[in-house]
Amino acid sequence: MNSKIKNTLASNEAIVVYIIIGLSLLIGIVNHSFFSVSTVVTLSRAILVTLTFAICEMIVIISGGIDVSFPAVASICMYATLKIALAFNIDNVFVVFLIAAVIGLMFGTLNAVLIAIFRLPPLIATLGVSSVANGATLAFLGTNVISNIPDKIDAVSRMYLFTFTTKDGMSFSLTILILIPIAVCLLAFFMLKFTMLGRGIYAVGGDANAARIAGFNVKKIQFIVYMSAGSIAGIASIAYMILMRQADPSVLMGSEMMVIAAVVMGGTRITGGHGSVLGTVFGVILIALVQNNLIMLGVPTHFQTFVVGLIIVIGTSITSLRAKKISNSAKV
C-alpha cells in the first residue's frame, strides 16, 4: 500500500497540483484578495469552455490522434447556429444547443472520414478541416460580431447555481453553464474507465495494430472519438456565446494551443495511450491561472503567450522523457 501512496504522490496529476499550489501561493502573496470565493467563481467561468474543449482533445490524443480543428468548428457552430436562430425566430435554448451539436457532428464526421478512411495524418486532416470551417464562416456567414441574441437564450446568461455576496456588497454568481463541463468530465471519466469503448480508445492509442488483432473495430472507435469531439465543440460554443452574450466568428481561433498545452500538462502523452480526466482538469486550472493571474505578478500580457509556449515545450518534453525513462528502465 505504501508504494501506492508513493506512486500517487509522484504521479503527473500530483505534480500539476504542486505547481498550482505554488503558483497560487505566489499570486496570493502579491495579491491578498486572491484567496477568496470570488477567485473560484471567476476561475470557474474562465475554464468553462476550455475544460470542455480539453476533455475532447484529451480523448482524441489518448486515441493516438490530435484535433486542431475544434476552435474553427466551434466558431462556425456558434455563428451559424445564431444566424439560423435569428432567421427562423428560434428562441429555445435546447434547440440552439442541438443545432450547434449537429453542425459540430458534421465536421467531426469529416475529420473521422479523413483520418480513419483516407488515413490522413490527424494533424494534417484537422488543420485542413479547421481552415475549411473558418474560411466558410468568414466567407459565407459573415465577419461581424452579432450581439442581438434571442431573449430566452440570452436569459440563460443570468441563471446561476448560487450567488455569493461579499461583506462590501459585491456579488459573484456561478453560472449554470458550469454544469456542461462537469457533465462532460463525469461522462468522459466513466466512459474511459468503465466501458470497453473507453478501454478501446486507450488500446488504439497504445498500439493500433494490436487493437485490430485483439478484435477492436479501430475505425469505429476513431469515428466515435472525432464525431463526439465535434459535437461537444458545438455545445461548448453555444455556452461560450451565452457567456459572452455575443457571437464573434474569430474570437475562439488560436485557442487550440492553450487547450493542447493544458491537456499535455495534465499528463496526457502526446503520443497516445495515456491520459486522465483528473489530470486534464488540473492542467486546465493551471493554464487558466497563468492566463488570468500572471498579470497580478506584474508579468506583461504578451509574456503569457511565451509562458504557455514554454509550458507546451516543457510539458511535452517531460512526458516524452518519462516514456523514454520507462522504456530504458530495468524490466521485470
Next chain:
Amino acid sequence: MSEAFLKLKGIKKSFGGVQALKGVELEVKRGEIHALAGENGCGKSTLIKIISGVHDATEGEVFVEGKKVGKIQPIDAIHMGIQVIYQDFAVFPNLSVAENIAMNKSLLIGAKRMKWKEAKKIAVEAMDQIGAHMDPDLPVERLSVANKQMVAICRAIITDAKLLILDEPTTALTAKEVHKLNEVLRRLKEKGMAVVIVNHKLDEIYAIADTLTVLRNGETVAHGMIEEFDRERFIKALTGRSISEEYYRPEASDEEILRVEDYTRNGAFQKVCFSMNKGDVLGITGLLGSGRGEIGDALFGLAPAQGGTVWLNGEQIKINSVSEAMKAGIGYVPEDRLTQGLFLDRSIQDNTVAASIPKYLHRGRLDYTEMYRVTEDWIEKIGCNAPSPEPNIRTLSGGNAQKMVIAKWLNTDPKLLILNGPTVGVDVGSKSDIHAILHELAGKGVGVIVISDDLSELIQNCNKIVIMKNGRSSGMIRAEELDETQLAGLLSGSEEAEHEQ
C-alpha cells in the same frame, strides 16, 4: 489415435502471380507440441495467416476438429479456439498486465462494461495456470520481452484456446527464458492443448517438439514424430540439399582475370593478395571484423584502399570511387539488400536498369520501351518469379529481389562481380538458382567473388577460398582440399586445423 484438431490438405496460396504456398499438408493433434520448421521464405508466415483467418487459401481444405472450414475472418478462428502469438506479441504497452490479459475475452463475449476486479481475477488465474508471476497492475511497457510473451500466452489461453500457434517465439529470448517458455508450453500440452511452434533452430525444436512438419518452398516436404528425424534427415528436409551435393569445380585455365597485390586500407585490412583465373569463383570469408566485407567495399570504391595494386584482365586499374569501379566494369551486390541494394519503393524495372541508365539515354531522352523489354528479358533469364517489370520491388520475396539485384549488375556487362552475403535471407530454391547463375557467369569469363560466412555455401560454390583473419589474408586455398569443419577451424584460428594444412 485421436483425431487431429487441425488438418490442412493441399493448401495453395498465391499473391499476384507469386505462388507462396504450393501444397501444404499439416496435421496437429491435441496434447502435442508440433514444430513447424522451414527456412526463411518457405511460407511459414503465410500458412499461419491462413490458419488464423487473415488470408484465404487459393486452394485446399482446412478441417478443424474434423469439420471442414470455409472462408473465415480472424474473429472466427478465435471462436474456433485458434490463437496466434505473433513475434511482436501485439500487447498494449500502455495498459496493465491484468487488462491486457482480460481484454480479448471481454471482446470475445462482446462486453460493453469494463470490470476491473474481474479482469484482475482472470489475469491471476491465467498466470497461475502457466506458473507466471507478475504484478497485475503493472503497465506492460515495464515488462521484459519474456514476460510480455507470458502476457500474450495468458491472454490466449483464457479464451479457451484449443490450438496455440507461436510465431518464432524464441527470437528475442535468452537461453534461460527459452527454458521457462518450454516449461509453460509443456504445461499447456498436459492440459490437452495443441501447440504449434514455428521455428527453424534445430536444437530448440529437439528440446520441445513431439511432432514435426517441415516446409520448403511452400510445400510440406517431411512430417512425422520428432524421433524419426536425426539431424541429417532434418537438415536435408530443411535445406533440400543432400550431403553429397555436387561441388563447383571448373576446368583449370591459365587466363588470369584478376590479381590483387598488397591491398591495404588502414584499420581494415593489410597487404591482402589473391588472384583468379577464368572460370574461378573466389570465396572470401572470415569472422565478423576480420576485414572480409571491407575488401568488397574497397574493390567497389565505397571505402577505397590506400595501397596495393589491382589488375583486371591484365590492365592495372585504380579504384578511388564507385564511378571509377563501375567504369572499370565492377559490380557489387552489397550485404544489406534492403538498404543498400534496392530502391524499395520503385518498380522492378527501375531497379533493374538503375546501374545502366546511360545505356537508355538517346538524345537526352530515356527509352522506356527498351528498358521495359530489357527488364522482361532479365526476369525470364534470371528466373525471377515476377509477373511483369511493373510491380514494386518490395512485393518480391527475398530470393527474387536478390536475383533482380544481380540482374541489375549483369545488365552493366561487368567484368568482375563481387557479392557480399549473396544468399542471406534467400529461400533455398532461389539460393541454388543464384549459385547456378554465378557458375554460368564464371564460365563466361566474368570474375566472381563471393564474400560470405556461410561455410557450406563457400565450399560448394567456390573453387578457391581466401580466409581473412585480423585484416590479413591467408594464401589461397583450393576448396576441394577442405571440408566445413576444417574451414571453421581455420577461421577461428585453431592450431590443429592450421597444422593439418
